Amino acid sequence: MEKQNGSLEIKVAQAVLPDELVLGIQGYSGCPGDGCNADQGGCTHDASCGQDC
Amino acid sequence: MQPVSLVADTLVVKDSESYIIYSPFSGKIARVPAYPDIGFAVYEALENTGFFGKVPDTTKRDTVQTWDGFHSLTLLLTRRCNLGCSYCYASAKPTGNSMLEELAVGSLEWFIRQLRNDSIRVSFHGGGEPTLESNLIKTVVARAKEICGKKKLRFQVVTNGTANAEFMDWLADEKFGISISMDGPPDIQDRNRPLAIGGGSSVVVEQTIRRLVAQNYPFTVRLTFSPADDIVRIIRYFGNLGVRSLHIEPLFPHGREYEVVAFGKRQNLYDIYSPEGGELLVSFLKAIEIAKEYGMRITNGHLSHFTKGVGYFCGAASGRSMMVTHDGFLSGCLEVVDAQDKDSKIFFLGRYLPYERRFELNENQLATMQNRHADALPECKTCYARYTCAGGCAVKAVRASGDFFERDLPYCRFTKALVPIIVKRIAQASNI
Numbered sequence: 001m002e003k004q005n006g007s008l009e010i011k012v013a014q015a016v017l018p019d020e021l022v023l024g025i026q027g028y029s030g031c032p033g034d035g036c037n038a039d040q041g042g043c044t045h046d047a048s049c050g051q052d053c
Numbered sequence: 054m055q056p057v058s059l060v061a062d063t064l065v066v067k068d069s070e071s072y073i074i075y076s077p078f079s080g081k082i083a084r085v086p087a088y089p090d091i092g093f094a095v096y097e098a099l100e101n102t103g104f105f106g107k108v109p110d111t112t113k114r115d116t117v118q119t120w121d122g123f124h125s126l127t128l129l130l131t132r133r134c135n136l137g138c139s140y141c142y143a144s145a146k147p148t149g150n151s152m153l154e155e156l157a158v159g160s161l162e163w164f165i166r167q168l169r170n171d172s173i174r175v176s177f178h179g180g181g182e183p184t185l186e187s188n189l190i191k192t193v194v195a196r197a198k199e200i201c202g203k204k205k206l207r208f209q210v211v212t213n214g215t216a217n218a219e220f221m222d223w224l225a226d227e228k229f230g231i232s233i234s235m236d237g238p239p240d241i242q243d244r245n246r247p248l249a250i251g252g253g254s255s256v257v258v259e260q261t262i263r264r265l266v267a268q269n270y271p272f273t274v275r276l277t278f279s280p281a282d283d284i285v286r287i288i289r290y291f292g293n294l295g296v297r298s299l300h301i302e303p304l305f306p307h308g309r310e311y312e313v314v315a316f317g318k319r320q321n322l323y324d325i326y327s328p329e330g331g332e333l334l335v336s337f338l339k340a341i342e343i344a345k346e347y348g349m350r351i352t353n354g355h356l357s358h359f360t361k362g363v364g365y366f367c368g369a370a371s372g373r374s375m376m377v378t379h380d381g382f383l384s385g386c387l388e389v390v391d392a393q394d395k396d397s398k399i400f401f402l403g404r405y406l407p408y409e410r411r412f413e414l415n416e417n418q419l420a421t422m423q424n425r426h427a428d429a430l431p432e433c434k435t436c437y438a439r440y441t442c443a444g445g446c447a448v449k450a451v452r453a454s455g456d457f458f459e460r461d462l463p464y465c466r467f468t469k470a471l472v473p474i475i476v477k478r479i480a481q482a483s484n485i
Contacts, residue, residue, distance in 0.1 A: 016482040022351065024360030045179070
């Protein structure tokens, strides 16, 4: 999406996240597996379980 | 000017002659010709597009008064382990003690009684290898099914991958989230994570991984990385094994073989060592590139919060995740696993009362933990990455500095350096 705003040309887009990085664990309200501890903040140990969240 | 800054909780990254503006909370990204100072034309133009997202509730700060109980349960079932990992934070041994069934079931029942939502989430974790207590895991799962009512159940295990095929299949049948700790090709795995009785663990762990891959079961490998090793070789090894989800963490020098908490290479001190922030960054970026070739997804404890935003790094050290040690204490950390730990005074926030079958919570400890928040930590509250790492891991800070309110410094440097790189990658992927 590209928008023109007055004299300023500003490109605004919905961000596309790189596929190779897990940049956000959605938490239990959005997780099909109903989440894990990660949505409570996560940890260097148990922030991921491999389920697609 | 710093390469990255915040405007209204939105990241601003200088990129050549323009600026990339990324709002993790609205999911929008833009490229603008001038810095978007609040009140000026660029900012207003962005605001008119609905660019700036609301800071999410996940960043909220708790108090004892607003605390709504524990949201998930983790049982640290045993101090016993069949591996002798050189960097083991828990210094687990083959002869360690395990949790009594009464405590495991009592913890589950109390957790469910105090739970205020419809999702029962139970994890089995370390301090020892949880799958050595496979019968106890089955008992807890069976009891949870008996008493869950209409609440949803979800289980997770973090394991060294040495359990037999029958038990791994049972975990898969029960739809467990599975995280397997493994460090790389056999020479690396067997050096870092040998069997306690001697010999390598790579053969059996590799078998476990191949079995899950063959079943097309989703799981994550959790990798502990030292820059003494070649990250490219490690990623290719896992890629060729069929691993599709990798959780990379640096080695933390707090384990049984590390008398000195030190980061970076120390000649002749240790074979493997904990990276400085910059070293970790270089390796991590290489890992991303190689992972792409295999369709593998990578994360770590800091990145996983990037788009969501958190006020607390850790559920346990903020009193949201309930963690029970094998000896009946509520711990604010997976790494503080029994009362013998010198930092248990900092991290323990309650204990089990067996005759009353309930936990006694220390509200003063809870309040202290709730104060380790991104908006409160002196060095973090104005940082652009505050809702990404929220000060980082509390126990790493305590082990290194003795201060619960200090940051995990090497990881702090890594995260600060990584954030603008990630924003530029998002801009590229978004064609902006």
